[in-house]
Amino acid sequence: MFWSVLGTIAAICTTVGFIPQIIRGIQTRELRDVSPTMLTLLLVGCSLWLTYGIHLKNPIIALANGFTLSFVITILLMRSLYKKRTQERNDHR
Amino acid sequence: MFWSVLGTIAAICTTVGFIPQIIRGIQTRELRDVSPTMLTLLLVGCSLWLTYGIHLKNPIIALANGFTLSFVITILLMRSLYKKRTQERNDHR
Numbered sequence: 001m002f003w004s005v006l007g008t009i010a011a012i013c014t015t016v017g018f019i020p021q022i023i024r025g026i027q028t029r030e031l032r033d034v035s036p037t038m039l040t041l042l043l044v045g046c047s048l049w050l051t052y053g054i055h056l057k058n059p060i061i062a063l064a065n066g067f068t069l070s071f072v073i074t075i076l077l078m079r080s081l082y083k084k085r086t087q088e089r090n091d092h093r
Numbered sequence: 094m095f096w097s098v099l100g101t102i103a104a105i106c107t108t109v110g111f112i113p114q115i116i117r118g119i120q121t122r123e124l125r126d127v128s129p130t131m132l133t134l135l136l137v138g139c140s141l142w143l144t145y146g147i148h149l150k151n152p153i154i155a156l157a158n159g160f161t162l163s164f165v166i167t168i169l170l171m172r173s174l175y176k177k178r179t180q181e182r183n184d185h186r
Contacts, residue, residue, distance in 0.1 A: 010142040017131050035117040037110075037113035
């Protein structure tokens, strides 16, 4: 029981951990310092973890990675959008 | 066999994924856009995953999270260092 709770808290922390990054991005409209290679590797990694979790029929692994994957994709899309906007602003100067 | 390989590749991606962030930080000397709340939650989460992995005697979970933990701590320390330097530069202006 204790260990399942600990594993669940661990999964929640590493999943919801990406939400503050999304909030910070929305507030500052800047995600330049966040490595796109990191985001791409996390995208591939979480997709594989999700597949592995579904195969193992382990809801914690599957759900945690499903959510993390959606957050990572969101950050990646936000980063591209902000980068494009910054470039457009610079082009108009 | 296929599934163990897939799980291992998943673990490698979500672990080494943080290395490009460290490299980018060293190159640009800026980690301002990386959320400190995200890093703190990942630090707590990875510490718990590491404990859980040791308890389960699962080397993949333990090793992957041990490495990720060390990378997250590195990024957190680099961020504090760069922030301090930027503040000192601004104070001298």
